[in-house]
Every structure is written in structure tokens, then in C-alpha cells.
Amino acid sequence: MGMRLSTLILPVRRWSEGGREVWQRAEELGFHAAYTYDHLSWRSFRDTTWFGAVPTLTAAATATSRLRLGTLVTSPNFRHPVTLAKELLSLDDISGGRITLGIGAGTNGFDSTALGQEQWSPRERADRFGEFVPLLDKLLTQDVVTYEGTHYSADEARNIPGCVQRPRLPFAVAATGPRGLKLAARYGQAWVTTGDPKVSNGGGTSADSLVAIRGQAERLGKACAEVGRDAGELRKIMLSGFTPDRPLDSFDAFVDFAGAHAELGIDELVIHWPIADSLFEADLALFERIATEGLAQLGG
Numbered sequence: 001m002g003m004r005l006s007t008l009i010l011p012v013r014r015w016s017e018g019g020r021e022v023w024q025r026a027e028e029l030g031f032h033a034a035y036t037y038d039h040l041s042w043r044s045f046r047d048t049t050w051f052g053a054v055p056t057l058t059a060a061a062t063a064t065s066r067l068r069l070g071t072l073v074t075s076p077n078f079r080h081p082v083t084l085a086k087e088l089l090s091l092d093d094i095s096g097g098r099i100t101l102g103i104g105a106g107t108n109g110f111d112s113t114a115l116g117q118e119q120w121s122p123r124e125r126a127d128r129f130g131e132f133v134p135l136l137d138k139l140l141t142q143d144v145v146t147y148e149g150t151h152y153s154a155d156e157a158r159n160i161p162g163c164v165q166r167p168r169l170p171f172a173v174a175a176t177g178p179r180g181l182k183l184a185a186r187y188g189q190a191w192v193t194t195g196d197p198k199v200s201n202g203g204g205t206s207a208d209s210l211v212a213i214r215g216q217a218e219r220l221g222k223a224c225a226e227v228g229r230d231a232g233e234l235r236k237i238m239l240s241g242f243t244p245d246r247p248l249d250s251f252d253a254f255v256d257f258a259g260a261h262a263e264l265g266i267d268e269l270v271i272h273w274p275i276a277d278s279l280f281e282a283d284l285a286l287f288e289r290i291a292t293e294g295l296a297q298l299g300g
Contacts (some may be wrong), residue, residue, distance in 0.1 A: 003258060004032035004268040005295050008072055008239065010275060011036050012049040016060055017050075022273060023060040025065060033068035034060065035102060035270060040111035044278055054087050061095035068098045072239055072270065073174045073192065075106025076128045078115055082157045085139035088169060089159050097164035102192055102237075104174030105129035105135075106249040115285040124180045127151065133173070133183045140168035159216060166173050172237055176216050178223070185223040190268070191234035193217075195243035206260075214264050237268040239279065246272065248282040254290045262298055 007026050013019040028035040028266050038053035057069050069091075074084065092099045105125045106112060108265070113119055120128065131149045136146050139159055140222035147154045163169045170189035176196070184191045186286050198204070204212075217236065224231040240247055247257035248271060258269055274282040 003262050003266070003295055003298055005258075006033040006035065006068075006237075006268055006270045007031045007291070008035050008037070008241075008270050009060075009273045009283045010042075010045065010050050011052050011053065011056045012045060012275060014049065015056075016053075019056075020059065021062050023063050026273070029288060030289060031067065032101065033070060033270075034064075034134070035070045035072035035100075038071040038074040038079075040114050040120065042110065046110055046244070054091065057091055057099070058094055058154075061098065065096075066098075068100060069095055070100035070172070071102045072129070072172070073102035073104040075104050076125075076151075077106040077112050079132075079248070081132055081139055081152050085136055085157070085159055089163060091165045092165060092169045095164075097169075098275075099165075099169045100172055101169055101171040102174060103133065104192070105180055107110065111288065119143040126177065130179060130183065133171070133187050137168070137171070137187050138222045167277075172235070176219075178219070179268050181223040184220060184234065185227050185229055185231075186213050187266065188234050190237050191220055192237045192239060194239045195239075197242070200243055204244055206245045207242065209245065210260055210264065212268070213238070215262070217265050235268055236264075236266045237270060238266040239270045241272050248287060248290065250273075251286065251289060251294070254294050258295060258298055 009022055009026065013022060036053050036056055041050055044083060053071050060069055088101060095171050102224060122181045128151045131151050134257050135147055135152055139157060140163055143158060144161050145154045171187050172190035172192050173184035173188035174192035175184045193213060193216055197210050199208045199212050221231040245257050247254045260270060272280040274287050
């Protein structure tokens with residue numbers, strides 16, 4: 001099916017001051033999808049402009065007509081499956097069935113305690129994610145759901161008329177640990193990786209990163225086999241920007257990066273829309289050239 005190229009647009013621009021135009025330009029450039037983070041604030045952008053994911057995607061849905069849209073990723077940090085399901089159902093309707101939900105267990109960071117909660121342990125995070133995803137699946141596929149869990153419950157939660165996309169909008173599950181990979185195997189239409197943070201934070205090389213991602217993909221394959229699923233049914237999405245590579249430094253760097261990841265079975269690459277004076281600084285003209293020509297040499 002060839003590799004697809006998508007982009008990640010951080011919600012850092014006022015809609016009236018370039019916000020709308022960026023999403024429209026992403027569609028013009030031919031990106032498969034444009035995603036945004038679902039955070040209340042994030043790292044170096046903590047004390048600067050930052051808008052909410054769902055209203056931003058709603059506006060993007062009305063400003064575009066073909067581009068797929070979604071979160072990369074939503075987490076339980078400040079979301080509840082019952083309210084999130086209603087918002088996703090509405091987004092899917094407004095966009096005419098163009099929404100993908102990227103979803104992950106989340107990490108400890110600026111918005112992990114934003115509601116005044118204690119920092120969750122890795123185990124509690126995994127426990128919550130293990131309840132969150134199946135409940136969200138139920139809410140988006142059934143008209144009425146009642147469920148009582150340890151962390152999340154629903155009492156006659158109604159989601160009529162259901163998603164435009166049937167049986168529901170696709171889940172792209174971000175996971176590298178055993179419990180998360182099981183959820184991806186069972187509920188995911190796609191799997192998301194950002195590489196291995198141990199490689200990036202530990203001074204690893206691009207080659208080390210490829211080895212780590214290959215290992216992740218193999219573990220995903222095993223998790224799929226355990227639930228009787230063909231791992232080939234899941235798209236494999238790589239959110240770039242968090243490995244030792246610098247794919248937006250030059251056209252050739254991107255082609256090499258894309259080729260190396262295609263060999264691992266990655267079939268959708270996501271590159272961050274450039275933002276000056278940040279981790280995602282890049283030359284816009286080069287970025288646009290990569291968007292339009294970058295995958296041609298791979299037969300994308």
C-alpha cells in the first residue's frame with residue numbers, strides 16, 4: 001500500500017493569525033493526515049500560546065475537505081471515556097468521517113497533574129489505559145453503555161447515531177510495553193511509535209533507534225498473533241522528531257530516514273510542521289518540498 005506522509009500541527013497559532021491557513025496548506029500539500037497533540041500544555045511551549053485539540057480539530061474539519069485529521073495522541077491524563085466519546089462522535093460527523101483517534105497511556109508531565117491529581121505510577125497508568133480503551137471502544141460502537149470499572153464508569157451513556165466511520169472511527173494506539181501492545185493488537189486499526197526514548201536520551205545513534213523500533217514491531221506482531229490477528233491489518237505510524245535522526249535537515253536526510261523506516265514496516269511517517277525557535281524548527285520551503293516530493297523515490 002506504499003508509505004504515507006502525514007504532518008503534526010501543534011495548536012500554537014491563533015486561528016485568525018495563521019491557524020486556519022496551516023491546516024488548509026497541509027491539505028494543499030497532499031499530506032495523508034494532519035494530527036495535533038492532545039495536551040493542556042507541553043514542554044517548551046508551556047508558557048506560550050497553546051489551544052485545545054478538540055476545538056482545533058473541529059475548526060480544521062470545517063476548513064478542509066479531504067485531509068484526514070486526528071490526535072497524536074490523546075491520553076487519560078485529563079480525559080474521561082464518556083465525554084471523550086461524545087466529542088469524537090461529533091468530530092467524526094462534522095468532518096464527514098475523517099477522524100483518527102491516536103491514543104496512548106500518557107506520561108508524567110505538565111498536564112498529568114493539571115486536574116490536581118497525584119502523579120500516577122507506571123502501573124496505575126497502564127491499569128487506567130487498560131480500562132480506558134475498551135470502554136471507549138464500547139461507547140463508540142453501542143448506542144447505550146453501562147459499565148462499572150475501577151477507574152472509569154458509565155451509566156446509560158448514549159452515543160446516537162454512532163460514528164460516520166463504521167463500526168467506529170479508527171484507533172491508532174501508541175504503545176511499546178506488553179500491556180499497551182496487547183491493547184493495540186485487540187483494538188487498534190493502527191499502531192504508533194516515537195522510537196525508544198532510552199536510545200534518544202541515552203545518546204544512542206540512528207542505527208540503535210532502528211534496532212529498537214524493529215524490536216517494538218516484532219513484539220507488536222507477537223501480541224497480534226496471541227489474539228489471532230494479522231499484524232499486517234494494523235498501519236504502523238512513526239511520529240518523528242524524537243529519535244537521534246534529523247530527517248528535516250535536508251531532502252536526502254528525509255529520503256534516507258523514510259527508506260530506513262519503510263524497511264521496518266512503518267507505513268505512515270508523521271513530520272512536525274516547522275515552528276521557529278523550538279525543537280521543531282525547520283526550513284519551511286524544504287519542508288514543503290519534502291511534503292510534495294519526499295516519498296516519490298520510495299514509490300510512496
